Amino acid sequence: MKKLIALLLAACMLVAVLSGCGSSAGSAEAPASAPAEEAASAAAPAEEAAPAEQAAAPTGDFVWNGQKEVWSILPTTDAEGLVWINDSMGAVMEAQGFTYVKKDAQGDPGAQVQFVEQAIAAGNVGCLMIAAMSVEMLKDVVGQAVDAGIAVAYLGAQPTDYTIAGCVYTAYEITGMYAVQAAEYWAEHSGQNVPKNADGKYEIAIDTYYDIADGVYRSNAIKGTVEKSDTLTLVSESSSYGSDALNTAFNNAQAVLNANPDCHIFVAYEPQNAMGINNAIMDYCEQTGNSPADYFVAPCYGEDTTFTGLYEEAAADPAANAIKGYSTYGDPAMPMEAVQEQFPQSYDALAKISEEINPGAPVIIPPILTGMRLADILLGVCGQFEGYEWTYGETYYDTITAVTVDGFSATWSMGDENPAAEYKK
Numbered sequence: 001m002k003k004l005i006a007l008l009l010a011a012c013m014l015v016a017v018l019s020g021c022g023s024s025a026g027s028a029e030a031p032a033s034a035p036a037e038e039a040a041s042a043a044a045p046a047e048e049a050a051p052a053e054q055a056a057a058p059t060g061d062f063v064w065n066g067q068k069e070v071w072s073i074l075p076t077t078d079a080e081g082l083v084w085i086n087d088s089m090g091a092v093m094e095a096q097g098f099t100y101v102k103k104d105a106q107g108d109p110g111a112q113v114q115f116v117e118q119a120i121a122a123g124n125v126g127c128l129m130i131a132a133m134s135v136e137m138l139k140d141v142v143g144q145a146v147d148a149g150i151a152v153a154y155l156g157a158q159p160t161d162y163t164i165a166g167c168v169y170t171a172y173e174i175t176g177m178y179a180v181q182a183a184e185y186w187a188e189h190s191g192q193n194v195p196k197n198a199d200g201k202y203e204i205a206i207d208t209y210y211d212i213a214d215g216v217y218r219s220n221a222i223k224g225t226v227e228k229s230d231t232l233t234l235v236s237e238s239s240s241y242g243s244d245a246l247n248t249a250f251n252n253a254q255a256v257l258n259a260n261p262d263c264h265i266f267v268a269y270e271p272q273n274a275m276g277i278n279n280a281i282m283d284y285c286e287q288t289g290n291s292p293a294d295y296f297v298a299p300c301y302g303e304d305t306t307f308t309g310l311y312e313e314a315a316a317d318p319a320a321n322a323i324k325g326y327s328t329y330g331d332p333a334m335p336m337e338a339v340q341e342q343f344p345q346s347y348d349a350l351a352k353i354s355e356e357i358n359p360g361a362p363v364i365i366p367p368i369l370t371g372m373r374l375a376d377i378l379l380g381v382c383g384q385f386e387g388y389e390w391t392y393g394e395t396y397y398d399t400i401t402a403v404t405v406d407g408f409s410a411t412w413s414m415g416d417e418n419p420a421a422e423y424k425k
Contacts, residue, residue, distance in 0.1 A: 061392075062146060062149075062151070062165065062381060062392055063149055064126060064149055064151055064381065064382040064383060064384070065126055065148060065149025065150060066126060066149070067123070067124050067125055067126030067149075067150075068096075068097050068098045068099065068126055069098065069099045069100075069101065069122075069124050069125045069126060069127075070089075070090065070093050070098045070099070070100050070101070070125070070126065070127040070128070070129065070378065071101050071102075071103055071115065071119055071125055071127075071128050071129070072086040072089065072090065072100070072101070072102045072103065072129045072130075072131075073103045073105060073112050073115045073116065073128060073129070073130045073131070074086065074102060074103065074104055074105060074131050075105050075106075075107055075112075075131055075133050076104060076105070076106060076107060076243070077102060077104040078243060079270075079304075080303065080304050080305060081301065081302075081303025081304060081367050082131065083102075084303065084357060084365075084367035084368065084371070085155065085330075085367045085368075085370045085371045085374070086102060086129065086131075086155075086371060086374075087100075087353065087357075087371065088350070088353050088357075088367060088368040088369075088370070088371025088372060088375075089129060089371035089372070089374040089375045089378075090102075090371075091349045091350070091352060091353040091371070092346050092349045092350065092371065092372055092375035092379075093127070093375050093378065093379065094349070095346075095348065095349040096379060096385050098126075098127070103115045105133070106243075107133075107242060107243070109133035109134040109137050109138075109212075110137070112130060112132065112133055112134075112137070112138060113137055113138060113141050116128065116130070116138065116141045116142060116144075116145055117141055119145060119150065120141075120144055120145055120148050120150070125150055126149070126150060126151065126382070127150065127151045127152075127153075127378040127382070128142075128145060128150055128151070128152045128153070129152075129153050129154075129155060129374050129378065130142075130152065130153070130154055130155070130157075131154070131155040131156055131157070132154045132155075132156070132157035133157075133212050134212065134213070135154070135157050135158065135159050135160055135213065136160065139159070139160075139161075139162055142159075142162070142164060143162060146164065151165045151377075151378045151381050151382055152164040152165055153165050153166050153167065153168070153374050153377040153378050154166075154167040154168075154169070155167070155168050155370075155374060156168070156169065156170050156172070156214055157169065157213065157214060158395060163392070163393045164393070165377050165378060165380075165381040165390065165392060165393070166377035166380075166381070166390055166391075166392070166393065166394050166395060166396070167377075167395040167396070168370055168373045168374055168377070168395075168396050168398065169395050169396070169397055169398065170214070170329045170397070170398045170400070171217075171397065171398075171400060171412065171418055171420070171424075172214040172215070172217045172218040172221075172300075173217040173218060173220065173221040173418070173420035173421070173423040173424050174221070174327075174400045174412050174418065174419065174420045175218055175221075175300040175301065175327045175328070175329060175400055175402075176217070176218040176219065176220070176221030176222040176225065176267075176300055176327075176420070176423070177221045177222075177225045177419065177420040177423070178300075178327035178400065178401075178402035178410050178412075179222065179267045179298045179299065179300045179325070179326070179327045179402065180204075180221075180222055180225040180226055180229065180232070180267055181225065181402070181408070181410065182298050182325040182326070182327065182402050182403070182404045182408045182410075183204060183232065183265050183267055183296055183298060183325070184229060184231040184232060185404055185406070185407075185408035186265075186296045186324055186325060186404050186405075186406055186408065187202045187231055187232065187265060187296070188231060189406050189407065189408075190296075190318070190324075190406045191264070191265075191294070191296075193291075193293075193294045194262075194264045194265070194294055195262040195264075197233060197262070199233065201229075201230075201231060201232055201233040202231060202232050202233070202264070202265055203232075203233055203234075203235045203260055203262050203263040203264070203265065204226055204232045204233065204234055204235065204263065204265040204266065204267065205234075205235055205236035205237070205238070205253070205256045205260070205263050205265070205266050205267075206222050206223060206226060206234065206236070206237050206238075206266070206267045206268075207237075207238060207239065207240055207249060207252070207266070207267065207268040207269050207273045207274075207277065208222055208223065208237055208238075208239055208269060209239050209241040209269050210239075211241070215241070215269070217423055217424045217425075218269070218300055219269070220423040220424075220425065221420045221423035222267055222300070223237065224422070224423050225420075226267075232265065235256070235260045235263050236252075236255075236256045236259075236260065236263070238252040238255075238256075239252075239269075240252055240268075240269070240272075240273045240276060241269060241270075241273070245270070245272040245273050245276060246272050246273075246275060246276040246279075247276060248276065249268065249272070249273040249274075249275075249276025249277050249280075250276040250277070250279050250280045251280075252276075252277075253266065253276065253277040253280035253281065254280045254283075254284070257280060257281070257284045261288075264294055264295045264296065265295075265296045266281075266295075266296065266297045266298075266322075267297075267298055267299075267300070268297060268298070268299040268300070269299065269300060270299050270300065270301050271299050271301060271302065271303075271304035271306075271307035271326075272304070273299060274297050274298065274299035274307065274323060274326070275306065275307055275310065275323075277297050277322070278297050278310065278321055278322045278323050281295045281297065281321075281322040282321060282322070291319050292318075292319050292320065292321050292322050293318040293319040295322035295324075296322060296324045296325065297322045297323050297324065297325075298323075298324065298325035298326050298327070298402075298404070299326050299327075300326075300327050300328075301326070301327070301328050301329070302326040302327070302328035303328060303330070303366065303367050307323065307326075310323040311323050311324075311325075311326065311405070314405050315405040318405060318406075324404055324405045324406070325402065325403060325404035325405065325408065326402065326403065327400065327401065327402035327410075328366075328400070328401060328402070329366075329398040329399065329400045329401070330366030330367060330369060330370045330398055330399065331366055331369035331370065331373075331398070331399055332366065332399060332401070333363040333364065333365050333366060334363060334364050334369065335362060335363050335364075336351065336354075336362060336363065336364065339351075339364045339369075343372065344387070345385075345386065345387030345388060346372050346375065346376075346387075350364055350368055350369075350372060351364075353368060353371075354368055370398065373396050375388075376388060376390060376396075377390050377394075377396075396414070397413075397414035398414075399411065399412065399413050399414070400412040
């Protein structure tokens with residue numbers, strides 16, 4: 001653990017072993033087609049719920065309904081970093097008297113709509129955090145939730161033509177661009193044993209996903225940056241998103257390696273995909289006698305314990321595996337003292353969840369800080385919680401960083417010009 005902390009502090013990102021978060025959160029499966037009335041009957045009737053807070057004074061035109069149950073409506077609860085973010089938000093809000101519940105849409109944007117309907121019908125929900133898969137599908141039902149006095153925040157998405165309490169948003173297109181730039185750097189600095197094609201370029205295979213808006217932005221940037229590269233040439237594009245991403249990515253990479261033996265460079269959509277590709281490369285190297293030191297895999301997100309362990313191994317010994325870089329997003333890790341000074345209203349809850357997720361660490365890691373930002377939005381627009389203020393409709397943009405084992409480093413922060421804006425389409 002000391003070694004991991006030292007590595008990620010140096011990169012301003014720290015990720016560690018997820019242990020149980022100890023909250024009161026439940027995890028509900030996505031309904032196949034259950035109507036909202038059925039879900040409402042399963043919830044405690046409003047008159048049996050804990051007494052609601054007095055409705056808040058308006059924040060803009062929004063008036064909170066005073067109900068102290070918060071739901072996180074997630075595309076999946078299988079993504080470790082996403083769970084860290086939301087459990088951290090839940091911890092901050094539990095410290096203010098809320099009950100925190102997770103809902104798992106299992107990759108179905110329609111299920112997210114149903115969960116919002118259920119929250120409205122339940123009558124005891126005052127806040128919703130949605131890692132929105134389709135802001136267009138959510139528009140009408142979220143408008144109904146806001147009209148019912150429910151504060152709504154989005155993670156990783158922004159409404160197109162309507163307003164909610166706020167968003168914690170990632171410029172996903174930059175994560176895609178940075179991952180390809182990391183691959184270019186590695187090829188130029190560590191690719192001396194990697195074959196080039198007749199045009200003097202290195203072959204690359206990419207793993208993309210176009211079924212959600214942010215996936216489109218990231219995937220456009222991955223592909224577009226490769227196509228503009230003077231260093232790389234694209235030989236394969238495939239997709240492995242979803243619950244079986246590890247195995248699908250493994251099979252896709254096997255096909256690439258067999259069809260394109262000179263392809264040593266891969267950019268993946270997320271950590272699970274990257275680890276599947278890495279597994280295929282390790283098998284391929286065992287069969288061919290090639291060295292994993294001469295292969296590169298980087299995903300566009302890095303918050304996964306197993307993945308960061310592989311990255312640490314490759315940083316110590318490039319022949320250990322093919323995981324040689326990544327881009328990721330979230331506030332940089334912050335020392336405990338700095339968090340206590342800057343965010344005193346949330347510090348006790350953050351310190352507690354940090355100890356549960358990352359025992360003994362001297363810093364608050366990026367996903368916990370992202371969770372705090374979400375809690376800031378929801379508590380701020382409710383208008384009743386001391387130390388929490390938020391301008392209704394405001395967006396907080398994640399910091400984006402990228403690294404490789406051989407020295408590449410890039411950072412983008414809110415307020416900087418977006419270098420990948422052309423891919424947000």
